[in-house]
Amino acid sequence: xxxxxxxxxxxxxxxxxxxxxxxxxxxxxxxxxxxxxxxxxxxxxxxxxxxxxxxxxxxxxxxxxxxxxxxxxxxxxxxxxxxxxxxxxxxxxxxxxxxxxxxxxxxxxxxxxxxxxxxxxxxxxxxxxxxxxxxxxxxxxxxxxxxxxxxxxxxxxxxxxx
Amino acid sequence: xxxxxxxxxxxxxxxxxxxxxxxxxxxxxxxxxxxxxxxxxxxxxxxxxxxxxxxxxxxxxxxxxxxxxxxxxxxxxxxxxxxxxxxxxxxxxxxxxxxxxxxxxxxxxxxxxxxxxxxxxxxxxxxxxxxxxxxxxxxxxxxxxxxxxxxxxxxxxxxxxx
Amino acid sequence: xxxxxxxxxxxxxxxxxxxxxxxxxxxxxxxxxxxxxxxxxxxxxxxxxxxxxxxxxxxxxxxxxxxxxxxxxxxxxxxxxxx
Amino acid sequence: xxxxxxxxxxxxxxxxxxxxxxxxxxxxxxxxxxxxxxxxxxxxxxxxxxxxxxxxxxxxxxxxxxxxxxxxxxxxxxxxxxx
Numbered sequence: 001x002x003x004x005x006x007x008x009x010x011x012x013x014x015x016x017x018x019x020x021x022x023x024x025x026x027x028x029x030x031x032x033x034x035x036x037x038x039x040x041x042x043x044x045x046x047x048x049x050x051x052x053x054x055x056x057x058x059x060x061x062x063x064x065x066x067x068x069x070x071x072x073x074x075x076x077x078x079x080x081x082x083x084x085x086x087x088x089x090x091x092x093x094x095x096x097x098x099x100x101x102x103x104x105x106x107x108x109x110x111x112x113x114x115x116x117x118x119x120x121x122x123x124x125x126x127x128x129x130x131x132x133x134x135x136x137x138x139x140x141x142x143x144x145x146x147x148x149x150x151x152x153x154x155x156x157x158x159x160x161x162x
Numbered sequence: 163x164x165x166x167x168x169x170x171x172x173x174x175x176x177x178x179x180x181x182x183x184x185x186x187x188x189x190x191x192x193x194x195x196x197x198x199x200x201x202x203x204x205x206x207x208x209x210x211x212x213x214x215x216x217x218x219x220x221x222x223x224x225x226x227x228x229x230x231x232x233x234x235x236x237x238x239x240x241x242x243x244x245x246x247x248x249x250x251x252x253x254x255x256x257x258x259x260x261x262x263x264x265x266x267x268x269x270x271x272x273x274x275x276x277x278x279x280x281x282x283x284x285x286x287x288x289x290x291x292x293x294x295x296x297x298x299x300x301x302x303x304x305x306x307x308x309x310x311x312x313x314x315x316x317x318x319x320x321x322x323x324x
Numbered sequence: 325x326x327x328x329x330x331x332x333x334x335x336x337x338x339x340x341x342x343x344x345x346x347x348x349x350x351x352x353x354x355x356x357x358x359x360x361x362x363x364x365x366x367x368x369x370x371x372x373x374x375x376x377x378x379x380x381x382x383x384x385x386x387x388x389x390x391x392x393x394x395x396x397x398x399x400x401x402x403x404x405x406x407x
Numbered sequence: 408x409x410x411x412x413x414x415x416x417x418x419x420x421x422x423x424x425x426x427x428x429x430x431x432x433x434x435x436x437x438x439x440x441x442x443x444x445x446x447x448x449x450x451x452x453x454x455x456x457x458x459x460x461x462x463x464x465x466x467x468x469x470x471x472x473x474x475x476x477x478x479x480x481x482x483x484x485x486x487x488x489x490x
Contacts, residue, residue: 012174015194023199023249029270030192032177033407036261037185050331052399055383080406087185092407099198101490102305105271108191112263112407119406120380120399122331133332136403143264195490212414214482217466242489254490263407274490281489282463282482284414295415298486 001076002060004051006083011093018075018097025074027101029108031094037087039134042127047134049082049091052120056080063114071107073098078111080119110147117144163238164222166213168245173255180237180259187236189263191270193256199249201296204289209296211244211253214282218242225276233269235260240273242281272309279306325394327360329370330401333377337400338366345394353379354388356398370400378403408477410443412453413484416460419453420483428477436462437471439481453483461486 003009011032019025035047060078067076075097085091094111098104116136123134165171173194181187197209222240229238237259247253256273260266278298285296325344329337350359354374361371371377379386380399392398408427412420433442437457444454454460462469463482475481 026198028194032190036188109267115407120404121406134405136405277490282487283489296488298488
């Protein structure tokens with residue numbers, strides 16, 4: 001499931017909902033991204049996330065479908081916020097549930113890496129020097145590219161087409 | 163922080179406590195292990211975790227210290243339950259917080275892999291055929307061994323002795 | 325053809341969205357960018373370095389060589405930073 | 408010397424813990440296991456295949472060649488399955 005929203009989320013509630021009543025789940029892996037109060041050595045007072053609404057939900061749904069094709073998941077969840085956030089605020093929640101811990105962990109890792117390079121969001125950080133658009137980092141492309149070549153143990157055995 | 167306890171935990175509360183007031187955290191990765199209702203094709207009605215109390219806390223603290231030495235973590239948490247559990251019950255929570263998402267994800271993955279092979283717990287599954295001790299799997303040793311050789315980007319640059 | 329601009333491309337172009345009717349020689353994303361640059365002003369600044377511009381055609385990521393046609397929605401933006 | 412048994416080793420040995428005073432020739436973990444096996448009964452069953460027995464001396468994982476001495480706490484158990 002994917003959700004794109006301005007309001008906050010409560011991950012205890014979200015994760016409990018994933019596992020509720022499904023006793024085939026052996027592991028749930030989650031990642032929460034938060035706004036830091038410092039970036040590149042500068043104080044950050046706020047971060048505003050802009051996105052491309054007509055495209056975002058489709059892009060996130062494609063990323064979720066890719067993960068479900070690669071790993072045997074019982075459930076997958078992506079919640080991505082937009083709008084103005086402050087340090088300590090939640091930005092994104094990714095969670096994966098599987099019978100097997102490796103599948104849950106790898107799929108969660110994959111989802112957050114691909115969000116970085118494939119989800120149409122842009123971040124404007126407010127610093128003492130004014131607003132600065134966060135640069136995409138080459139390292140993020142490299143990290144995401146790993147999932148194209150280095151198939152995981154599960155991914156390599158998957159029937160899914162890539 | 164590590165905790166070894168019979169009672170359940172509520173991971174929303176635990177994760178919120180990790181990030182509360184620390185705006186240097188950019189990512190929190192967590193893994194929850196749960197009791198499945200099936201194992202090796204057999205129905206599991208309960209799982210009883212036995213442990214070695216005098217050793218468990220020390221072993222978990224060593225594992226946590228190893229992770230903190232390898233990755234730049236703002237916080238790390240391991241909660242491991244013992245006693246009689248039923249399908250759907252939580253067994254273990256591992257959570258890591260870092261300024262950087264890769265550090266949080268890799269450290270979380272490391273912690274759960276090392277718990278499998280280094281934390282002195284044993285699991286007795288109740289099935290229609292009676293009680294069965296869960297075998298340690300060779301795959302778990304292989305997975306944990308990866309962290310000895312394949313140092314991560316962060317781990318490889320760490321000052322920590324191994 | 326509907327054009328959308330995001331993040332600093334939006335700021336430099338000075339516009340969120342616009343409807344355009346490029347001439348028929350504009351057949352690809354690259355052609356469209358050159359045509360927009362030639363309009364000067366904010367567009368010339370926004371597209372000064374096309375290598376750092378990312379594009380989506382009808383909400384799908386596109387390459388410079390991909391086709392564009394009347395009725396398409398074409399979005400221009402910097403490399404994305406989701407997550 | 409205090410001995411502890413866990414999981415199926417505990418069940419096979421038929422005992423949780425015991426105090427023992429092995430002779431001075433028992434210098435290593437391997438020696439201790441052989442001495443315990445020689446006692447027969449549940450211990451012989453528990454230690455039938457020493458390669459699948461794991462050991463901790465004073466709450467630290469130990470190898471078969473590691474030393475044991477009076478006053479030590481020695482625990483025997485199957486490979487652990489935490490997490």
